[in-house]
Amino acid sequence: METPAQNAIPRIISVDDHTVEPPNVWQDRLPAKYADVGPRIVRAPLKEMTFMGGKFAPKMGAPGDDGPIGDWWVYEDLHRPLTRLDTAVGYSRDEIKLEVITYEQMRPGSFSVKERLEDMDVNHVQSALCFPTFPRFCGQTFTEAKDKELGLLCVQAYNDWMVEEWCGQDAQGRLIPLPIIPLWDAELAAAEVRRNAARGARAVCFSEIPPFLGLPSIHSDDWDPFLRACEETQTVIAMHIGSSSKMPSTSADAPPAVGSTITFANCCYSMVDWLMSGKLERFPDLKIMYAEGQIGWIPYILERADVVWEENRGWGGVADKVTVPPSETFKNRIFGCFFDDAFGLKNLDSIGVANVLYETDYPHSDSTWPKSREVAETQMGHLAPDVIERIVRGNAIDLLGLTAEGLWAGSE
Template sequence: MAVENNEVGATELPRVISVDDHVIEPAHLFEKWLPSKYRDRGPKPFTAGIGELEYIGGKYRFTTDPEGQVTDWWEYEGEIFPYKRIIAAVGFSRDEMTLDGITREQMRRGCWDPKARLADMDVNHVEASLCFPTFPRFCGQTFSEAKDKEVGLACVRAYNDWMVEEWCGDSRGRLIPLCLIPLWDVDLAVAEIKRNAARGVRAVTFSEIPTHLGLPSIHSGHWDPFFAACEETGTVVNMHIGSSSQMPAASPDAPPAVQASLSFNNAMASMMDFLFSGVLVKFPRLTLAYSEGQMGWIPYALERADDVWEEHRAWGGVKDLIPEPPSSYYYRQIYCCFFRDKHGIASIETVGVDNATFETDYPHVDSTWPHTKAVAEDHVGHLPKDVAYKLLRGNAIRMLDLPFDRGL
């Protein structure tokens, strides 16, 4: 059937702005960007064979083995972190996307080299990309858990300097900086937000559920200075699934496929937390963005939240805290994103044509590279041009205040 005039055809699909991709840190990052007085105590890259893998309580644990597959690692404060094929999966077949170790040389170069990344974005119909960290973990938990917080703070700042000046520096705005904060000290976090905002950064990564990291709850007021700084500077708070260092699972001995299927639960739980916390009431210009959580679950979640607010707000503890239906704060202040979610597209009016953004998840196992244009066409090709434009790039431009055109 021919595409009607008000629909998006494959040849005219707008170039994508991906709000959730990932970067594999180059081996020289901390040697170059960490002040010399901290380098002996900072993260160090090394290459070694990978040993046994254990999956305990939703977390992977690895050992080295001289006879094992050669792998690139980081060592920091006695802990070791290997790079695995599933986090640098682009270029491999589905059956090759395993938990085996991998070296940077075995990866596609775009995983860690910014010029090669831009070339891979060109192949993939992508104009701009926001990248989450790998070794620091999705919101910098690696440094938050460090014993030596002075070095941890220096590592956060070094990572941010590398992100802004090296990873994004020569990309002409196509690589969008996403920075870390020192999660263990809210005053230092505020200072880092302002330091980075002064050089044009408009995105910070944060934990979807801070209490899972042993940090104060968003209900406690502890994070209010951080939220205020983000509101003041126009910095978007980005929360990736797994940024609470755990993924939902059913039975403790369930295979990882169960965890992968339930990953959206983290985003749903976090969004409910924020909708009933009063944070979005107190900070009406604060923007939240949920990454890799998809969006097909959002219509019912909003319906349920509004129903609880209407029917149960007195005993539910939110009668005086949340003056309007929770969904009103979602539509005003929260963005979601998707890459394979046809149920979400079928409900896009309820999800919010102004609230949904697109991602490619490069270079992870879920990535749509190099077929993103075909995947996007399959999802939005039947939609009006203005709606498709918003979903694939327009909402991301508005959310992150990007220097690209803002309409058809």
């Protein structure tokens, strides 16, 4: 029997979980001529792997070499191993290391719908929006590829799998589709947004800082076709930490703990970009969200942005495109997501209840699985029941166009 305290937390809608793509995603969907060059899984030894200064650098060994064996995604010149950090749930913190693994060493819920739903039940989670793994958080893998024709097919194949299989009938409406786009072409990106919106997708991955990927900034007009498509289809632009392929760090020899402490930094920079770009005024129905960025930093950034706009907008280059205080644009347009941010919750009035979403980060090492409800109880026990309901599910229902029961209804 549940205690009254447990009843205070409604079923969670997590807006930041992750899927580890099964080995057949691209092999089953690409034309046969790409079977030997499209993304495929190869089992091979690890030669070397480092993660310093925010840079992940694995090296695959040759057959017969010594070293731990893992499953590797191979695509063009890219060799990307599956690692324990991709799927760490079920392991104690001290057991989670930067090491290669095979599918058999993963928790099945990482890549299988049936087991995912079972793990969601254990964790008091009703529905979940899942970011990619091999494509990276906004499809950078295919953006960096040499063959853009194949890259576009890979993007479309991933989205077909995401909508039709991962979020298909077996998911019972509990998995919410999150497509990627061909970032290298805004017109193609707009077309892919519209293609997926027509079958019910209401969110899309994007980079927090596109110039880090060698792409135009949000201050340019290059992205306008994509932004227009998102606005017209009511598609939310979802940006995950690391979606610029450059995790925050301070030096080339800084240990991963430095970057892990300041993971929110790119979200901070990105939000200021959007607030000072004028794009949210040019596209008044556009909405964006930041996944895994937490929320505690938001009040000061809004305060500082308002001061700069009030005192320096003339020489600051924004007077002609930012016509209201940035904090006004923020309201109900930009959404921060958290899973462990007691400080942010203490300053909820300065952020706005309507701008906050909840996440569990399954199956990553930061995940609160299988105790997300207990974590929520500890952090949100001081809040009124209606506020808790808005944070853990109500805001997500409104933002992602879910049913009143919190489920994805597809294109119907």
